[in-house]
Amino acid sequence: MGNVPKFDPIPGEIVPSWSVDLRRTFKLFLPIFLGSIATTAMSVVDTVMAGMAGTVQLSGVAIGASLFWPCNLFVMGMTLAIQPTVAQLRGAGRTNEIAAKLHLTTVITLITAVIVGIIMCFLPLCYKLMGDIDQEMVRVAQYYLYAVAVGMPAFALFNILRGYWEGLGNTVPTSVFGFIALFLNIPLNWIFIFGHFGMPALGGVGCGVATTITMYLCALAMLIYVLKSKTYEHYRIYQRWFALKSEEVKQFLHFALPLALSTTIEVTCFSLVAVLLSPFGPVTVAAHSVAMNVSGVIFMIPLAIASAATIRVGEALGAGHWNRAYRSSMGAYGMAAFFYVFSVLGIVLFHQEIIELYSSDPEVITLASLLLMYCAVYQLPDCMQVVSIGILRGFKDSKTIFAITVISYWVIGMPIGYTLAYGYLTGEPMAAQGFWIGFICALTCAFVLYVLRIVYIYRRRTLPKTFHIMHSTELPL
Numbered sequence: 001m002g003n004v005p006k007f008d009p010i011p012g013e014i015v016p017s018w019s020v021d022l023r024r025t026f027k028l029f030l031p032i033f034l035g036s037i038a039t040t041a042m043s044v045v046d047t048v049m050a051g052m053a054g055t056v057q058l059s060g061v062a063i064g065a066s067l068f069w070p071c072n073l074f075v076m077g078m079t080l081a082i083q084p085t086v087a088q089l090r091g092a093g094r095t096n097e098i099a100a101k102l103h104l105t106t107v108i109t110l111i112t113a114v115i116v117g118i119i120m121c122f123l124p125l126c127y128k129l130m131g132d133i134d135q136e137m138v139r140v141a142q143y144y145l146y147a148v149a150v151g152m153p154a155f156a157l158f159n160i161l162r163g164y165w166e167g168l169g170n171t172v173p174t175s176v177f178g179f180i181a182l183f184l185n186i187p188l189n190w191i192f193i194f195g196h197f198g199m200p201a202l203g204g205v206g207c208g209v210a211t212t213i214t215m216y217l218c219a220l221a222m223l224i225y226v227l228k229s230k231t232y233e234h235y236r237i238y239q240r241w242f243a244l245k246s247e248e249v250k251q252f253l254h255f256a257l258p259l260a261l262s263t264t265i266e267v268t269c270f271s272l273v274a275v276l277l278s279p280f281g282p283v284t285v286a287a288h289s290v291a292m293n294v295s296g297v298i299f300m301i302p303l304a305i306a307s308a309a310t311i312r313v314g315e316a317l318g319a320g321h322w323n324r325a326y327r328s329s330m331g332a333y334g335m336a337a338f339f340y341v342f343s344v345l346g347i348v349l350f351h352q353e354i355i356e357l358y359s360s361d362p363e364v365i366t367l368a369s370l371l372l373m374y375c376a377v378y379q380l381p382d383c384m385q386v387v388s389i390g391i392l393r394g395f396k397d398s399k400t401i402f403a404i405t406v407i408s409y410w411v412i413g414m415p416i417g418y419t420l421a422y423g424y425l426t427g428e429p430m431a432a433q434g435f436w437i438g439f440i441c442a443l444t445c446a447f448v449l450y451v452l453r454i455v456y457i458y459r460r461r462t463l464p465k466t467f468h469i470m471h472s473t474e475l476p477l
Helices: 018-054 055-079 082-091 096-121 123-129 133-149 152-167 172-194 205-227 246-276 282-318 323-354 363-392 400-419 432-460 465-469
Strands: none
Touching: 018 055, 018 152, 018 172, 018 282, 018 323, 055 123, 055 133, 055 152, 055 246, 055 282, 055 363, 055 400, 082 096, 082 152, 082 282, 082 363, 096 133, 096 152, 096 246, 123 133, 123 323, 133 205, 152 205, 152 282, 152 400, 172 205, 205 363, 246 282, 246 400, 246 432, 282 363, 282 432, 323 363, 323 432, 363 400, 363 432, 400 432
């Protein structure tokens, strides 16, 4: 992308220096990262504390989460439309439209969350289709799903409000409320997993109960903050009811649904692996779960950079500033490469100590150590592809994100992983290792395709139709 020609600046465009641009991106990135690491740490806490209750409890939570996360991320994916929309309205000086956009988004997303929660209650039926599988592990997974299904509206509101203030360039509350959620989740896990203060010892199911209670408490606190804080007095939301026009609903779904579907498809691939590994036994499932949790924590770094890139690129394009958008894109890639080096060093040097935080089972430790080496390999394409997605969200290019996700994961990654895992190509089943090789192939393909699309947009200076559908004015060319 270094050969992309310099754009002629439009009147009033100011392109910051590389150092200034990186500082601004980092200022957005750090609170998002801290908040994301805190909320992701909730999953780590669930895994660690479920592991303390036994390998079967840990495995049950793992396969329950394998169905929960695709559903949850479908709803969360819809809220990804908020951040670039608010950022672009802010960049275009049209902040008076933010309240109506948030009202529309909130109504549609909460309705979706309720529907998804109901569907989740029927998902445990899929376990009955599986043959030789530990029944106690299935029981834990089933009731874990019931517990988290009740919390779907809270998950939705949590991410709606987060996207709202991040789009306004105020990312500090993300870290504050992320840590509030974490600090609530730990004692609630302790109470419901092991049975304290008169509560029954629910084992892995207690993780789901604790998570749902945590999310409702946090969502309520966030709502009070947004409605009362002086920070948002000029952008106040939920003060009146806006009529829902069918055309505006279609416009929102036109942008948000591809984001929701692409997020779900990607995560479904990773989550489905836990289910497909079930026939290999609790040790394999547990080791895979540990490796995925470690990977998930590391993933928060490029994910936060991607969110910062969405805000920076979206705000610049809202003002029609192509040069500023391009510089922010390149800065985001540079930051991702820098943090990638340190994440890989951490995995290679401290993988043994990290795994022992999750499990003391020697078999789990041995297999998880091997899987973390695969994790170290796939971190580079993973970092770069998620930053690319963040840039494309700033363009509102959701259809491209969806198309590339389908190709990379379902056409390339999952078929390769499945055939290797079950030995259809090699003759010897590779189990979890086969699926991790599939992950690497999928992420590499996605990265290459995303970069080609970004190069095309910057060279042609042609934004997708989705951008113009949701904005009444065209960008200067």
